[in-house]
Amino acid sequence: MSTVQAHGVAGHHADAHDHHGPEKGWRRWVFATNHKDIGTMYLLFSLAMFFIGGLMALIVRAELFQPGLQLVDPYFFNTMTTMHALVMIFGAVMPAFVGLANWMIPLQIGAPDMALPRMNNFSFWILPFAFTLLLSTLFFESGGPAGGWTMYPPLALQMGETFPMTIFAIHLMGASSIMGAINVIVTVMNMRAPGMSLLKMPVFVWGWLITAYLLIAVMPVLAGAVTMLLTDYYFGTSFFQAAGGGDPVMYQHIFWFFGHPEVYIMILPAFGVVSEIIPTFSRKRLFGYDTMVYAIAAIAFLSFIVWAHHMFTVGMPLAGQMFFMLSTMLIAVPTGVKIFNWTATMFKGSLTFEPPMLFAIAFLFMFTIGGFSGLMLAIVPADFQYHDSYFVVAHFHYVLVPGAVFAIMAAVYYWLPKWTGHMYNMKLAKLHFWLSTIFVNLLFFPQHFLGLAGMPRRIPDYSTQFADWNLVSSIGAFGFGFAQLLFAYIVWQSIRGGAKATDKVWDGGAPQGLEWTLSSPPPYHSFEVAPEVK
Amino acid sequence: MAKTLKYAAGLAACLPGSAAFAAWDLNMPVGVTELSRQIYGLHMLILWVCVIIAVLVFGAIIYSIVKFRHSKGAVAATFDHSTKVEVVWTVIPIAILVGMAIPAAETLINIEDTRDSDLTVKVTGYQWKWHYEYLDHDISFFSTMDRDSDRARQLRAGVDVRGIDNYLLEVDNPMVVPVGAKVRVLLTANDVIHSWWVPEFGMKKDAIPGFINEMWFRADEPGTYRGQCAELCGRDHAYMPVVVKVLPREEYEAWLREQQGEGAAQAAASDVTSDAAAQIVAKAE
Numbered sequence: 001m002s003t004v005q006a007h008g009v010a011g012h013h014a015d016a017h018d019h020h021g022p023e024k025g026w027r028r029w030v031f032a033t034n035h036k037d038i039g040t041m042y043l044l045f046s047l048a049m050f051f052i053g054g055l056m057a058l059i060v061r062a063e064l065f066q067p068g069l070q071l072v073d074p075y076f077f078n079t080m081t082t083m084h085a086l087v088m089i090f091g092a093v094m095p096a097f098v099g100l101a102n103w104m105i106p107l108q109i110g111a112p113d114m115a116l117p118r119m120n121n122f123s124f125w126i127l128p129f130a131f132t133l134l135l136s137t138l139f140f141e142s143g144g145p146a147g148g149w150t151m152y153p154p155l156a157l158q159m160g161e162t163f164p165m166t167i168f169a170i171h172l173m174g175a176s177s178i179m180g181a182i183n184v185i186v187t188v189m190n191m192r193a194p195g196m197s198l199l200k201m202p203v204f205v206w207g208w209l210i211t212a213y214l215l216i217a218v219m220p221v222l223a224g225a226v227t228m229l230l231t232d233y234y235f236g237t238s239f240f241q242a243a244g245g246g247d248p249v250m251y252q253h254i255f256w257f258f259g260h261p262e263v264y265i266m267i268l269p270a271f272g273v274v275s276e277i278i279p280t281f282s283r284k285r286l287f288g289y290d291t292m293v294y295a296i297a298a299i300a301f302l303s304f305i306v307w308a309h310h311m312f313t314v315g316m317p318l319a320g321q322m323f324f325m326l327s328t329m330l331i332a333v334p335t336g337v338k339i340f341n342w343t344a345t346m347f348k349g350s351l352t353f354e355p356p357m358l359f360a361i362a363f364l365f366m367f368t369i370g371g372f373s374g375l376m377l378a379i380v381p382a383d384f385q386y387h388d389s390y391f392v393v394a395h396f397h398y399v400l401v402p403g404a405v406f407a408i409m410a411a412v413y414y415w416l417p418k419w420t421g422h423m424y425n426m427k428l429a430k431l432h433f434w435l436s437t438i439f440v441n442l443l444f445f446p447q448h449f450l451g452l453a454g455m456p457r458r459i460p461d462y463s464t465q466f467a468d469w470n471l472v473s474s475i476g477a478f479g480f481g482f483a484q485l486l487f488a489y490i491v492w493q494s495i496r497g498g499a500k501a502t503d504k505v506w507d508g509g510a511p512q513g514l515e516w517t518l519s520s521p522p523p524y525h526s527f528e529v530a531p532e533v534k
Numbered sequence: 535m536a537k538t539l540k541y542a543a544g545l546a547a548c549l550p551g552s553a554a555f556a557a558w559d560l561n562m563p564v565g566v567t568e569l570s571r572q573i574y575g576l577h578m579l580i581l582w583v584c585v586i587i588a589v590l591v592f593g594a595i596i597y598s599i600v601k602f603r604h605s606k607g608a609v610a611a612t613f614d615h616s617t618k619v620e621v622v623w624t625v626i627p628i629a630i631l632v633g634m635a636i637p638a639a640e641t642l643i644n645i646e647d648t649r650d651s652d653l654t655v656k657v658t659g660y661q662w663k664w665h666y667e668y669l670d671h672d673i674s675f676f677s678t679m680d681r682d683s684d685r686a687r688q689l690r691a692g693v694d695v696r697g698i699d700n701y702l703l704e705v706d707n708p709m710v711v712p713v714g715a716k717v718r719v720l721l722t723a724n725d726v727i728h729s730w731w732v733p734e735f736g737m738k739k740d741a742i743p744g745f746i747n748e749m750w751f752r753a754d755e756p757g758t759y760r761g762q763c764a765e766l767c768g769r770d771h772a773y774m775p776v777v778v779k780v781l782p783r784e785e786y787e788a789w790l791r792e793q794q795g796e797g798a799a800q801a802a803a804s805d806v807t808s809d810a811a812a813q814i815v816a817k818a819e
Contacts, residue, residue: 067695067696067701068686068687068691068693068694068695069687069688069689069690069691070689070690072689073689073769074769074770074771074772075769078766078768078769078771146768146769147766147768148766152726152727152765152766154725154726154727154743155726155727155766155767155768158726158768242742242743242744242745243743243744246744247744248727248742248743248744248745249742249745282602282610283604283610284610284611284612284614285612285614286614287613287614287615287616288614288615288616288620289614289615290615291615291620313729313738313739313740313764313765314740314742314745314747315721315739315740315742315745315747315748318642318643318646321642321646322639322642325635325638325639325642326635329631329634329635330631332627332631333624333627333628333631336623336624336627337620337623337624339591340591340620340623341620343591343594343595343598344616344619346595346598346599346602347594347597347598347602348598348602348610348611348613349598349602349608349610349611350602350603350604350608350609350610351598351599351602351603351604351608352603352604352605361595361599364595365592365595368588368591368592369588372584372587372588375580375584376577376580376581376584379576379577379580379634379638380638380642381569381572381573381576381638381641381642381645381736382573382576382577382580382638384573384645384736384737384738384739385562385573385577385733385736385737385738387729387738387764388729388731388738388764388765389764449558449559449560449561452559452560452561452562453559453560453561453562453563453733454563454731454733454761454762456731456762456763456764456771456772457766458766458771459762459771459772460772461687461702461772461773462702462772463700463701463702463703464557464695464696464701465557465559466557467557467696468557468558469557469558469559508604510610
């Protein structure tokens with residue numbers, strides 16, 4: 001479609017306002033169909049949720065600062081751990097990646113917008129309602145959900161009157177994710193610039209394409225599981241109640257059939273981000289592009305056949321335990337390939353250390369640490385010790401915080417000048433990096449020791465032998481939390497103004513991809529004429 | 535290398551001084567059962583494999599960071615793939631994984647073998663206490679957190695919990711087993727899911743309503759071993775400790791007699807059961 005034609009078509013329907021510019025005022029955001037606006041809203045929403053979820057984590061860490069119960073009732077403590085997880089997973093990490101997808105996929109594949117802009121609007125605007133519903137449970141007399149984000153029955157069925165609100169909020173989040181995923185798939189499959197074959201797509205797009213399939217496959221499974229909880233609670237069914245012939249373990253199987261792919265939903269786009277950034281600042285092409293893509297696909301496939309490693313202690317038959325141990329260990333192979341290939345990309349490169357690169361390198365180190373503890377957890381006999389201890393808490397926070405969250409920050413620092421047209425304060429960003437990296441390790445590394453020494457997770461108070469490392473961990477938590485205010489300030493500053501960013505932004509580096517052929521910020525409607533990819 | 539780690543751990547443990555409890559613990563306890571030692575061995579094996587891989591990978595990353603700096607005039611090479619290397623670093627990890635899976639599978643088979651037990655105790659989880667039932671001897675009792683801990687754990691109780699022995703890890707009635715006996719534990723729950731965990735025994739297993747799970751341990755040293763519920767079970771999840779007293783044979787028998795005397799069981803019946811207990815212990819030796 002040429003620009004001229006676009007003018008002609010628009011002239012018929014909407015003559016009153018400027019076709020090329022955004023709407024004025026609130027209409028621009030509420031009626032948004034532009035992928036950049038929706039991407040911005042997703043990212044800001046995610047940032048807000050990151051702070052709300054972070055506040056909950058700080059309440060948890062404040063209570064755990066020393067033994068004894070000083071601040072909150074155990075029930076409220078359980079509410080905080082539960083809500084922290086739900087808010088961070090569904091409110092912070094997933095929407096951040098959808099925001100990045102909205103902004104970057106059309107720019108990277110040379111498309112004018114996402115394929116389904118109105119559904120895009122819908123999938124975003126569901127989220128504020130879903131989270132209002134979820135967070136409002138805190139203000140009810142019976143309190144918010146406190147059975148853990150995994151909501152295992154029968155405990156989940158002891159929830160108070162806010163139970164259906166939690167379930168419905170999860171339904172909404174799932175619907176939003178599915179729509180986001182459909183949009184990504186349709187866009188990537190249909191709107192690539194001429195010449196961009198699948199194996200020429202940027203790895204970020206690949207990561208997201210595969211993630212989108214995972215989302216479509218598993219979000220309905222979660223919806224089914226929580227709906228069955230709902231009918232057990234209100235309509236007298238006994239899907240998961242042993243007393244009525246139901247099976248509480250069945251819930252765990254269904255939940256983790258969703259839950260394990262969900263873990264990769266939060267990390268595959270991060271792989272994509274890191275695969276964009278490391279080559280740019282190594283001034284060298286990504287090592288083994290094809291293998292990187294196949295590795296993502298392999299990880300996605302394996303994610304469907306490893307779920308029961310989250311529940312080795314429920315008492316499965318020996319053959320089942322063996323199978324899930326071996327399949328889980330297999331994941332180390334494609335993941336290892338990715339780590340090695342990123343390292344090989346840096347090897348014999350010409351490296352500079354701008355903030356995105358710093359975060360990407362930190363990701364490389366700390367995600368690998370999370371991978372190691374993941375491998376340890378796969379060994380069933382050892383898992384009988386690790387399971388449900390702080391070792392697990394350390395493990396998944398290593399892959400999610402210095403893993404997924406660092407990748408999101410790397411992505412923001414990488415593309416922010418492209419989005420706003422302004423460079424941000426590099427010195428502050430580097431300070432933010434160092435504070436985050438030091439404190440995140442202070443926060444999560446000692447949790448390995450706590451778990452190995454025998455501290456169970458999800459407890460508001462602990463025996464005095466765990467006091468010292470908990471104190472260290474809490475100090476790390478507050479340091480990490482406050483360092484993120486700096487992040488918000490840096491982003492805000494860059495939105496407000498600053499040195500003009502060039503089209504290429506990273507002139508010293510070697511950024512690849514179509515997004516760098518556009519101006520910074522890109523025009524409101526970009527690639528109305530599809531670029532040629534050779 | 536294991537020695538180095540031990541020294542390092544020891545050094546770290548000495549640093550802060552407060553030696554009253556091993557507060558700066560870094561590692562898993564070796565434990566007092568055959569299984570816990572096997573599990574510890576597996577844990578250390580994987581840990582060292584991970585450490586070696588980490589040294590290699592992180593070494594390569596750090597080397598690249600130091601050596602190939604733009605600011606030092608490094609010029610980027612142009613290679614972007616090598617099938618040979620990629621095959622190598624796919625195959626080698628598979629070999630390492632197989633090497634780890636074999637001992638893991640052996641231990642797992644051993645863990646699952648609950649045959650020939652000397653004593654069976656049925657453990658039932660309740661919100662928030664444990665119930666122990668000695669199936670071979672008409673003994674059963676609840677095990678609840680002790681009063682001192684319970685007073686101190688209340689919100690803003692104003693009690694210095696460091697002054698309490700085994701804060702949160704002490705119960706009124708511990709489970710008691712004879713040393714050296716293969717104890718089969720049957721696990722279930724009456725309300726929600728709980729999980730029975732004693733780190734020194736190397737094992738935890740979920741207690742699930744409507745299910746009976748099995749695990750076993752054979753403690754080699756007399757002593758008191760402490761653990762906690764490991765599966766979130768509601769408001770007071772943190773307050774249902776597991777305490778197991780492992781007694782020498784004679785003391786265990788004395789305990790059995792005492793329990794049966796207290797209970798409704800008649801003297802005659804008690805003789806029979808303590809004979810049975812003696813047989814069990816004899817078999818265990």
